[in-house]
Amino acid sequence: GAVVSQHPSWVICKSGTSVKIECRSLDFQATTMFWYRQFPKQSLMLMATSNEGSKATYEQGVEKDKFLINHASLTLSTLTVTSAHPEDSSFYICSATGTVTGELFFGEGSRLTVL
Amino acid sequence: DAKTTQPPSMDCAEGRAANLPCNHSTISGNEYVYWYRQIHSQGPQYIIHGLKNNETNEMASLIITEDRKSSTLILPHATLRDTAVYYCIVRNNNNDMRFGAGTRLTVKP
Numbered sequence: 001g002a003v004v005s006q007h008p009s010w011v012i013c014k015s016g017t018s019v020k021i022e023c024r025s026l027d028f029q030a031t032t033m034f035w036y037r038q039f040p041k042q043s044l045m046l047m048a049t050s051n052e053g054s055k056a057t058y059e060q061g062v063e064k065d066k067f068l069i070n071h072a073s074l075t076l077s078t079l080t081v082t083s084a085h086p087e088d089s090s091f092y093i094c095s096a097t098g099t100v101t102g103e104l105f106f107g108e109g110s111r112l113t114v115l
Numbered sequence: 116d117a118k119t120t121q122p123p124s125m126d127c128a129e130g131r132a133a134n135l136p137c138n139h140s141t142i143s144g145n146e147y148v149y150w151y152r153q154i155h156s157q158g159p160q161y162i163i164h165g166l167k168n169n170e171t172n173e174m175a176s177l178i179i180t181e182d183r184k185s186s187t188l189i190l191p192h193a194t195l196r197d198t199a200v201y202y203c204i205v206r207n208n209n210n211d212m213r214f215g216a217g218t219r220l221t222v223k224p
Contacts, residue, residue: 006158034211043202044159044214093158095212104149104212106158 003027004096006107013084014115020080021110023094029074030096034104035067038091050077084114118142119203124219127197133190135218137203140184146207148179150188152199153217159202162188193222 003026013019023033031052036044048058048069056069066088068080077096081088095106120138127133139148147166151159163170163177165186170177176189190197202217 004158036214043200043216044153046211046213049211091156095159104206105161106151109156109158111156 004030004094004105004107006092006094006110008110009108010111010113012113012115015085016083018080018082019084019112020078021092021094021112023077023079023096023107025075025096025105028096030077031074033071033077033094033096035069035077035079036093036095038093038109044093047079081112084112086114088112089114118205118213119215121201121203121215121218123216124221126221126223127190127193129195129222129224130192133193133197133220133222135188135190135201135203135220136185137188138185139203139205142183142205143207146205148177148183148186149204149206149212150175150177151202151204151214152197152220153202154199159214162201193220195222195224198222 005024007022033050035047037047038044046059047062048056050056050069050071052071052074058064066082071077091109091111093109095104147164149164150162153159163172163175165177179186198221200217200219202214204212206212
């Protein structure tokens with residue numbers, strides 16, 4: 001089946017630094033990718049929709065200048081958490097739509113810890 | 116705005132069938148019912164989806180009521196590894212996927 005890979009799987013950074021998370025579709029072309037955030041014991045919250053070659057669409061309450069999304073190719077989307085703070089510590093998950101059957105494939109997630 | 120309602124938690128004995136209900140009374144005619152599960156600290160795993168007919172695959176069966184206002188995910192022989200949070204989601208194929216709180220299924224020996 002289709003595979004979506006995220007990198008890194010976990011990252012620890014200092015407050016004020018920026019962190020980039022990559023999301024790749026390994027065996028299919030993904031015109032649309034989605035980014036989610038999940039806090040402990042909570043459900044996944046959609047942050048933004050990323051379309052190849054265009055600007056991402058952010059959900060209400062998500063700061064687009066803080067969470068920079070780039071979807072430059074059909075197999076890669078990146079999420080950059082700029083000037084990270086401890087409250088940005090979370091599990092970040094990406095997903096991409098399969099081309100035929102319509103199911104959404106999810107990456108393994110990236111755990112960000114900001115000290 | 117998850118558009119689905121699920122019980123927060125359920126228990127199931129190992130080897131028995133696990134039946135997870137989901138209400139989606141406001142589902143539109145072109146929206147599918149999807150089921151995913153999430154094991155701790157992993158990305159969600161696709162289980163099954165359907166529009167109006169019942170569906171079965173190697174993981175589970177999906178039973179959708181005739182009025183499509185509710186559905187049931189059936190794991191025929193639950194194992195300890197099926198312990199996870201199960202999410203029922205309604206989605207148009209062109210739209211994003213929004214998660215509700217899900218059902219935390221605990222399979223007990």
